[in-house]
Amino acid sequence: MKFPVQTSPHVEAPSNVADMMTVVLWALVPGTVAAVWLLGWGVLFNVALAVGAAWLAEALMLWLRARPFRPALTDRSVLITGWILALCLPNLAPWWLPVVGAVFAVVVAKQLYGGIGYNLFNPAMVGYVVLLVSFPEAMTRWGAPVEGGVASLTLTEAAQWTFLGVLPGATAFDALSQATPLDQWRMVVTQGGDITGASIWQDGAWSLWLNLAFLAGGAWMLYRGAIRWHIPVAMAVGVLLTASLLWGIDPERFADPLFHLVTGGVIFGALFVATDPVTASTTPRGRLVFGFGIGVLAVLIRSFGNYPDGVAFAILLMNLAVPLIDYYTQPPVFGRKARLDVDTEGR
Amino acid sequence: MSDPRLSELALDGLWKNNPALVQVLGLCPLLAISNTTVNALGLAIATLVTLLVSNGVVSLIRDWVRAEVRLPVYVMVIASVVTIIELTMNAHFHELYNTLGIFIPLIVTNCIIIARAEGFASRHGFGVSLFDGLMMGMGFGLVLVVLGAMRELIGFGTLLDGADQLFGPIAIDWGVRVLPEQMTFLLALMPPGAFIGLGLLVAFKQAIDQRSARRARAAKAARPAEPAAEAVG
Numbered sequence: 344m345k346f347p348v349q350t351s352p353h354v355e356a357p358s359n360v361a362d363m364m365t366v367v368l369w370a371l372v373p374g375t376v377a378a379v380w381l382l383g384w385g386v387l388f389n390v391a392l393a394v395g396a397a398w399l400a401e402a403l404m405l406w407l408r409a410r411p412f413r414p415a416l417t418d419r420s421v422l423i424t425g426w427i428l429a430l431c432l433p434n435l436a437p438w439w440l441p442v443v444g445a446v447f448a449v450v451v452a453k454q455l456y457g458g459i460g461y462n463l464f465n466p467a468m469v470g471y472v473v474l475l476v477s478f479p480e481a482m483t484r485w486g487a488p489v490e491g492g493v494a495s496l497t498l499t500e501a502a503q504w505t506f507l508g509v510l511p512g513a514t515a516f517d518a519l520s521q522a523t524p525l526d527q528w529r530m531v532v533t534q535g536g537d538i539t540g541a542s543i544w545q546d547g548a549w550s551l552w553l554n555l556a557f558l559a560g561g562a563w564m565l566y567r568g569a570i571r572w573h574i575p576v577a578m579a580v581g582v583l584l585t586a587s588l589l590w591g592i593d594p595e596r597f598a599d600p601l602f603h604l605v606t607g608g609v610i611f612g613a614l615f616v617a618t619d620p621v622t623a624s625t626t627p628r629g630r631l632v633f634g635f636g637i638g639v640l641a642v643l644i645r646s647f648g649n650y651p652d653g654v655a656f657a658i659l660l661m662n663l664a665v666p667l668i669d670y671y672t673q674p675p676v677f678g679r680k681a682r683l684d685v686d687t688e689g690r
Numbered sequence: 691m692s693d694p695r696l697s698e699l700a701l702d703g704l705w706k707n708n709p710a711l712v713q714v715l716g717l718c719p720l721l722a723i724s725n726t727t728v729n730a731l732g733l734a735i736a737t738l739v740t741l742l743v744s745n746g747v748v749s750l751i752r753d754w755v756r757a758e759v760r761l762p763v764y765v766m767v768i769a770s771v772v773t774i775i776e777l778t779m780n781a782h783f784h785e786l787y788n789t790l791g792i793f794i795p796l797i798v799t800n801c802i803i804i805a806r807a808e809g810f811a812s813r814h815g816f817g818v819s820l821f822d823g824l825m826m827g828m829g830f831g832l833v834l835v836v837l838g839a840m841r842e843l844i845g846f847g848t849l850l851d852g853a854d855q856l857f858g859p860i861a862i863d864w865g866v867r868v869l870p871e872q873m874t875f876l877l878a879l880m881p882p883g884a885f886i887g888l889g890l891l892v893a894f895k896q897a898i899d900q901r902s903a904r905r906a907r908a909a910k911a912a913r914p915a916e917p918a919a920e921a922v923g
Binding site: 451 | 886
């Protein structure tokens with residue numbers, strides 16, 4: 344029998360920003376492939392446009408701020424900002440939507456705060472929310488998933504729609520578009536209907552596949568140590584608990600916990616957005632609080648707010664709370680019982 | 691206290707000590723009302739008149755007001771002025787009055803006005819105080835109008851829309867559409883648009899100041915060789 348000598352470290356962990364971002368970029372691939380497969384070529388255009396615009400905006404801002412180009416443009420963080428933003432956008436979005444969102448995300452939410460490491464809010468989510476509140480119509484251009492049976496667009500047709508706003512032949516936009524499950528739930532409830540009978544799940548199977556792909560990417564990031572389990576798990580618990588509570592009170596108005604978990608941006612947000620090392624809480628207990636807060640807020644915003652999905656708003660709100668969370672969850676210095684500043688003041 | 695020179699007062703109010711960009715006072719009306727040019731202009735004029743009259747009155751009564759009760763007295767003066775302006779606007783610019791709503795009575799609480807009354811008018815003569823009120827009011831108003839124009843342009847794509855509310859029927863088609871309706875950016879009209887816009891204006895002012903300071907330093911560095919040489923000679 345052979346006993347090969349293995350020296351530590353056995354698993355190479357990413358040790359700088361660029362390496363870590365590379366892991367995240369690879370982790371985004373399965374979800375993106377699944378999204379292109381399920382939702383059509385529009386997703387690919389969104390990604391290309393948002394990533395390109397984000398990169399150019401970063402370069403422009405670095406030039407204006409007279410900062411060195413190389414570190415910020417090669418650490419790949421700006422690519423991830425653009426990419427994450429793109430995956431949140433509707434698949435039939437016009438070309439300017441990802442461009443405007445990515446430019447706003449990088450210029451205002453990242454560079455005006457001082458660039459990577461200094462931004463208070465997740466840039467991709469700021470870009471998304473700005474688009475959501477500024478262009479409500481364009482942000483609802485969700486096309487039916489490919490499996491749905493409606494004629495899907497070929498690559499050239501999708502390109503024509505994205506860049507020129509032209510649809511082939513006699514296809515009407517309404518024939519392509521379809522309400523997302525969250526929109527359907529909202530529609531039924533606002534019309535005073537009862538969601539227990541109505542199928543808000545209708546054609547929702549695609550989101551299961553999409554979420555599986557995101558989970559695969561998340562597992563890879565977890566394995567490579569790019570993220571830790573606290574935030575995603577706490578966020579899922581927050582979503583499930585809040586949704587169960589509301590569902591238990593009134594199952595006719597509030598969707599069931601599983602619905603909340605697999606629709607919209609919960610899983611994607613939990614794995615890729617809330618775990619952003621810059622804007623998330625940095626202490627172990629703080630991460631649990633941070634993730635749980637996002638989960639609770641997301642369900643509350645979905646159930647009582649004006650917008651169909653609340654994950655982006657929830658993440659931004661909890662970003663705002665991060666300094667406070669970090670302050671109160673600061674772990675004790677090794678060898679001491681309690682946190683320094685609180686403990687010594689008491690004595 | 692000797693009265694400062696008028697040119698200094700003008701420079702202070704309009705630029706160096708601008709109430710909105712440097713003192714950052716009166717943010718509430720500044721941010722809330724600057725969504726269109728006409729609204730901004732209406733509030734700017736109302737604030738300007740209040741500042742002018744309150745500065746004048748406070749300066750006139752400054753010798754008879756005991757120090758202990760001066761602040762309540764100033765506030766009463768300002769409140770009376772604002773009430774007069776509010777009633778006048780209600781009578782003559784009713785639509786604009788409705789649009790500006792609570793922000794006209796709220797001029798009373800605008801810190802710029804009490805700050806100028808306490809900080810300037812209570813220590814200086816009538817004429818200078820009036821001039822200070824005019825310049826501070828204009829400094830505030832200019833920023834308000836610029837911010838309003840920026841937000842209206844980006845958010846609605848128009849400029850001076852609804853000018854008839856302020857200038858009467860002759861202004862009915864002063865409004866211009868600069869950008870087509872599809873190119874408007876709704877965010878500019880919302881509260882974040884106001885904050886971002888004001889932030890950009892403050893940054894712009896700082897950038898200009900820093901540039902001119904750099905120029906002045908460079909010019910100074912280029913010159914001193916001559917007097918030094920003379921001293922040696």
